[in-house]
Every structure is written in C-alpha cells, then in structure tokens.
Amino acid sequence: MGLELPVFQPVASxxxxxxxxxxGFKGMRKGFFTCTDPGVRVNDWVLxxxxxxxxxxxxxxxxxxxxxxCGDSPVSVILRHADDEEVRQLYALRADEERVRRETRQRxxxxxxxxKVSDAEWQWDRNKLTIxxxxxxxxxxxxxxxxLARTFRSRIELKQIGVxxxxxxxxxxxxxxxxxxxxxxxxxxxxxxLQLAKDQSLSLNPQQISGTxxxxxxxxxxxxxxxxxxxxxxxxEGKTIRTTVGAxxxxxxxxxxxxxxxxxxxRQRRTIDLDQLKEETAATPAGPARMEKPSHPVLPNPAQPxxxxxxxxxxxxxxxx
Numbered sequence: 001m002g003l004e005l006p007v008f009q010p011v012a013s014x015x016x017x018x019x020x021x022x023x024g025f026k027g028m029r030k031g032f033f034t035c036t037d038p039g040v041r042v043n044d045w046v047l048x049x050x051x052x053x054x055x056x057x058x059x060x061x062x063x064x065x066x067x068x069x070c071g072d073s074p075v076s077v078i079l080r081h082a083d084d085e086e087v088r089q090l091y092a093l094r095a096d097e098e099r100v101r102r103e104t105r106q107r108x109x110x111x112x113x114x115x116k117v118s119d120a121e122w123q124w125d126r127n128k129l130t131i132x133x134x135x136x137x138x139x140x141x142x143x144x145x146x147x148l149a150r151t152f153r154s155r156i157e158l159k160q161i162g163v164x165x166x167x168x169x170x171x172x173x174x175x176x177x178x179x180x181x182x183x184x185x186x187x188x189x190x191x192x193x194l195q196l197a198k199d200q201s202l203s204l205n206p207q208q209i210s211g212t213x214x215x216x217x218x219x220x221x222x223x224x225x226x227x228x229x230x231x232x233x234x235x236x237e238g239k240t241i242r243t244t245v246g247a248x249x250x251x252x253x254x255x256x257x258x259x260x261x262x263x264x265x266x267r268q269r270r271t272i273d274l275d276q277l278k279e280e281t282a283a284t285p286a287g288p289a290r291m292e293k294p295s296h297p298v299l300p301n302p303a304q305p306x307x308x309x310x311x312x313x314x315x316x317x318x319x320x321x
Contacts, residue, residue, distance in 0.1 A: 021078060022066040023048055023057035026094070026121050027169040028183070030060065032070045035078040045082040045090075052155065053127040056082045056090045069187070086124070093122040100152065104131055107147055115139045118166045129154045132161050132169060164189050167213040174212060181218055192216040200227050230255040234274065243280040245270075 021035045023046060033048050040046065044059045061069065082090075100120040108115055115135040122129055129152055133139075141158055148156045161169065168182035168189065182189055197209050197220060211217040234253040235241060241248060241262075248262040251269065258274045272280075 019063050020066045020070060020075070021046075021059055022061040022069055023078070024060045025055065025057045027119070028165075028187070029121075031057070031076065032066060032073050033076050033078045037078070037080070040078070040081070045087050047079045047082045047086065047124075049077045049079055050123070053123060053125040054079070056086055056124040090124055093124065093126070097122060100129065100131075103151065104148060107144060107151070111141075111144050111147070113139050113141060113144060115141070118161065119169050126154055128157060130157045130159055132159050132166070134161060134163060134166055163213045164215055167211070172212050174217075176219075180212060186218060189218065190221065192218060192220055196220040196224050199224060199231070227255070234260060235277075241281055242284045243277070244283060245280075 017038075018034045018036045021033050021040060022030055023033055024030045031048065031050075033046075035046075040059060040062065042059050042062065045056060046059060048055055048057060060066075097120045100122070101117055104120060105117045108117060114137065115133045117131060117133050119132045120129065121132070129148075131148070139160075145156050145158060164182065167180055168186075171183035172180050174180050192215065194204065194216070197204060197216070200220070200223065202209060202220075206216075209216055209220065231253070234255065235250050237250050237253060239250050241250065243262070245262075245264055248264050250260060251263050252261040253259070254261075259271050260274055260277050261269060261271045262277075263269045
C-alpha cells in the first residue's frame with residue numbers, strides 16, 4: 001500500500017494582496033490609498049492618484065493601523081514609489097507657495113474682501129491650487145477665483161478653515177516652549193469647553209488658558225479624565241457632612257495633597273486629610289446633616305421707602321328690595 005502525498009494549495013502572490021496605506025501631505029492633510037507593492041514602508045515617498053491628476057505624499061501608516069484611522073474615508077490607489085526628481089519637484093512647489101500666497105493677498109485687497117489668506121498648496125502636477133483662508137462671515141469670492149485662475153493658470157480651490165485648523169496648518173510654538181500639538185502629532189482636533197478648566201480648578205482667565213490660535217488649549221483634555229477619577233474619592237464641594245465636630249460644609253478639596261477644607265456653623269475653617277475625614281464620618285452616627293441658619297431679626301432698610309398699611313376693604317350692606 002503506497003503513501004499518498006498531501007496536496008498543497010498554491011499560495012497567493014503578495015502582488016495580488018492589496019492593503020491600506022495612510023499618506024500624508026502638506027500640513028495635516030492626509031488620504032487613504034490601496035497599495036499592492038509589499039516594498040512600501042513608512043516615510044516612503046509615493047506617487048498617488050487623486051481626483052484631478054497625481055500628487056506626491058509620504059507614507060504615515062500601513063495595514064491595520066491605517067484601517068483604524070480610515071473609517072469611511074474615500075480610498076484611491078497608490079501608483080508607485082516617487083523617484084528623486086519627483087521629490088525635488090515637490091520641494092520646488094513648496095518654495096513657490098510663498099509667492100502664491102503674497103499675490104493672493106494682493107488680489108484680496110484689490111477686491112476689498114474681508115478674508116485672511118493663511119496658506120497655499122500646489123498639487124504635484126500643478127493641475128490644482130488650494131488657497132486656505134479664514135473669515136468671520138461668508139465671503140463672495142467668485143470674481144477672485146476667476147482672477148486667480150487667469151494669474152496662475154490652474155484650477156483654483158478656496159477652502160475656508162477655522163483658527164484651530166490654521167494653527168495646525170502653519171505650525172508654531174506654544175506657551176510650553178514646544179511645537180504645537182495640533183501641528184505635530186495630534187491628528188484630530190476636538191472641541192474644548194470651559195468646563196474642562198473648572199474641573200481641574202484652573203484659572204478661568206482666557207489669557208492664561210488660551211493657546212496660540214486664541215482658543216482654549218487642546219492640552220486641557222489630556223489630564224481631564226484623571227481629575228474626574230481622582231475627585232470621586234472626595235466629597236462634593238458644597239455638601240454638608242457630619243463629623244466629630246458637628247455639621248460641616250465642604251469648602252474646597254485638594255486632590256494632590258489629599259486634603260479637604262471644612263467650615264462649621266460658626267464659620268470656622270479647618271483643613272484635614274482625606275483619610276482622617278473618612279474616620280471622623282465613620283465614627284459619627286448616620287443621619288442627615290443640616291447647617292442651621294443664624295436667626296436674627298429683619299430690620300427695615302431706612303433707604304427704602306416703606307409702604308403705608310393697607311386699609312380694610314369697606315363692606316357695603318345691600319338694601320332689601
């Protein structure tokens with residue numbers, strides 16, 4: 001009886017397996033593309049297919065990492081690696097964008113439009129020129145687009161952005177002395193509210209908690225969850241609790257020193273450790289703690305005119321018919 005050899009299925013060629021690639025362009029602009037070249041690595045320059053022609057970008061992530069970032073974003077195709085001459089052409093276009101921005105600002109002043117030109121970006125094949133601007137109100141720039149198309153002989157796209165997006169596009173240095181988070185590693189700019197500063201007991205002065213863009217700093221969200229978790233160990237501010245001293249109201253808490261400031265009915269304050277507070281509350285009998293308001297007679301205000309007392313309503317007798 002002879003032995004039967006196992007039959008192996010042919011392995012698919014790596015060239016036939018497409019995977020997702022995240023490609024970054026100027027500023028924080030990015031796109032997602034499918035690629036069949038297994039030699040593509042992070043930080044490689046690639047030539048990609050875009051809506052109106054071709055563009056050159058740099059690979060940021062591959063495979064599963066890019067798949068998590070993609071979501072429902074439209075996906076195009078990576079054509080091939082970009083050679084040295086194509087990369088040099090891209091750098092030449094980046095150097096020319098400063099001239100484009102200056103000329104665009106002059107055209108904006110000639111048309112009398114209330115808009116601020118932030119940046120300009122050439123597509124690699126020069127088939128498209130994107131102008132980024134900020135404006136407080138809606139701007140009618142139809143005539144401006146025609147003028148720019150005649151000047152630069154390319155398809156013009158004017159894109160309005162916010163001040164946060166402008167800071168991410170241009171970059172800069174924050175008050176911490178480091179480069180802006182939105183321009184380096186922060187891929188998504190989330191809305192920031194003043195409640196984040198209140199939860200962290202920070203100053204509510206806008207000049208102290210605002211970033212370079214003039215809005216609340218994005219770093220307010222970094223430690224917010226840690227503050228919320230730490231505050232769960234402490235009693236709520238304004239709550240009245242019963243201790244060995246009596247009924248006391250929580251005035252302030254310090255999560256770093258783990259202390260609580262209390263105030264009794266005689267408005268005497270004391271600061272104790274959180275563990276000591278738990279021992280005092282556990283040693284007192286359970287029951288509702290209420291602060292009695294001091295009773296004092298209400299004196300009339302001499303500056304406020306007093307109303308005369310009302311006269312009793314006169315009752316009229318009905319005569320019998």
